[in-house]
Amino acid sequence: MELIETPYLLGEKSKHVQKALSFEKTKVVNIQLQAGENIPEHDSVTDVLIIVRSGRVSFVVEDQVVEVTPEKILHMQPKEKHSLTATEASDLLVLQIMP
Numbered sequence: 001m002e003l004i005e006t007p008y009l010l011g012e013k014s015k016h017v018q019k020a021l022s023f024e025k026t027k028v029v030n031i032q033l034q035a036g037e038n039i040p041e042h043d044s045v046t047d048v049l050i051i052v053r054s055g056r057v058s059f060v061v062e063d064q065v066v067e068v069t070p071e072k073i074l075h076m077q078p079k080e081k082h083s084l085t086a087t088e089a090s091d092l093l094v095l096q097i098m099p
Contacts (some may be wrong), residue, residue: 004050015032015037025099028096
C-alpha cells in the first residue's frame with residue numbers, strides 16, 4: 001500500500017503540476033489550475049483518463065469541446081490532440097496508461 005498526498009496548493013500559487021505516482025504502465029499527474037489558466041494543445045502516446053476532483057475544465061479534443069467536472073471522466077485515445085482551460089479553479093488527476 002502507498003498513500004499519495006496531492007495537497008491543494010492553488011491558494012499559494014497559480015498553475016501547479018506534480019507527478020504523483022508511476023507504476024507498471026501507468027503514470028499519475030496532479031494538475032491544479034486557477035480559473036482561466038490553460039495548457040496548450042498537445043497529445044500523448046498513451047491512453048489518457050482525466051478525473052476532475054474539483055472545479056470545471058473545458059477540453060478541446062480534436063476540435064470538439066467538452067466540459068469535464070467531478071461527475072464526468074474523460075478518456076482520450078493515443079495521439080488525440082487536446083488543450084484545456086480551467087473555467088473555475090480546478091484540481092484534476094491525469095492517468096497516462098501505456099498499452
